Amino acid sequence: MTELAPIEIDPRTFLREHFALPALPEVVSKIQNLIEGGDADMANVAELVSAEPALAAQVLKVANSAYYGLSREMTAVKFAIAFLGLNEIYRMVVSLSVVNTLAIDEKDELKRFWFHSFYAALCTKYLAKRYEPHLSFEELWSASILHDIGKLVYLKFFPDHYKALQLFCNKEGRLFAEAERHYSLPSSGFLGTLLCDHWRLPDHIRRACECHTLKDLLDIDKEDSSARFRRMICLGNLLTVLSANELNNDTKQEIASAVRSTLDCGEPEFMTMMGDIYELRVEVERFTDQFH
Structure with a gap:
């Protein structure tokens, strides 16, 4: 294989001016603001996540995975929130949104x-x-x-x-x-x-x-x-x-x-x-x- 070109990265501009990335989806900041403001409840967080069908499907797949080992299958985001809590669903949304936004x-x-x-x-x-x-x-x-x-x-x-x-x-x-x-x-x-x-x-x-x-x-x-x-x-x-x-x-x-x-x-x-x-x-x- 031909020799690889060196990679030079300036942390101040990488991902901002060079190789720019979009912001994370609004659902991330909206849930974060609700939690930090003390206004989050199961209904409004479930509504925010469910408004993004692809993300909601991913959240349910993670919630139903072996990592959590729940005794029953979660069929709706509101049930996953009830069993796992608002903060855990937020962590899921952040993690999934990071990978999704990279758009590989x-x-x-x-x-x-x-x-x-x-x-x-x-x-x-x-x-x-x-x-x-x-x-x-x-x-x-x-x-x-x-x-x-x-x-x-x-x-x-x-x-x-x-x-x-x-x-x-x-x-x-x-x-x-x-x-x-x-x-x-x-x-x-x-x-x-x-x-x-x-x-x-x-x-x-x-x-x-x-x-x-x-x-x-x-x-x-x-x-x-x-x-x-x-x-x-x-x-x-x-x-x-x-x-x-x-x-x-x-x-x-x-x-x-x-x-x-x-x-x-x-x-x-x-x-x-x-x-x-x-x-x-x-x-x-x-x-x-x-x-x-």
Whole structure:
């Protein structure tokens, strides 16, 4: 492949003057204003979401997914709000609107994104229930769903670079972050944080974009209690990659070693955990097939 052109990004103008993006849909700001003003109730939020049929259908698919494990199927947005709450529906609307507004045309790549993101969300919740039960599962969902949003920024604005990065990963069995370093390109995490800043997304989503790679996990101080959220995001992402991607043996060992060290778990516990995570794949495939 021919040599890739360097990418130079000025954070002050990227996504504003160069490679401009539209604003998020009005439904996002309207719900946010209702919640912040104390005027939100189930009826008016349901009306706002239901006025966007495609978005409403996506919200119901997420609400009925394995992540929430509801005992009955939600057939209307108002029922989903009643069961999950206004704030959680707002987080869903934000996450879905971010991906929708990027307007990615490559359907296979978009499906790849949703598969990885939903798998990471399920893995992160699984880990948090075992190791960090006091974390907000609601914030973990939106953070897990959007932690890799920088890859879609790559795909939209630098498609040749994105394809080269994916090709490197596929040929070498290595991680996307390694491919970025190999080509001396900006990290997708950096692009994700710029997107978060541009659209003023919640801080927990920005933190997930900024910190989810193997290097990020290794850089986290195990004794730092304030890093528990970032640690779970990293672990959920890495275990998803380990279970779903074609990796070389060295990369597999690096991830497994880092996970075991972080969780302070032995080989039997780790293998049991991986077995549980492999079983989640059935739900991920079902969700991804329904979503597109």
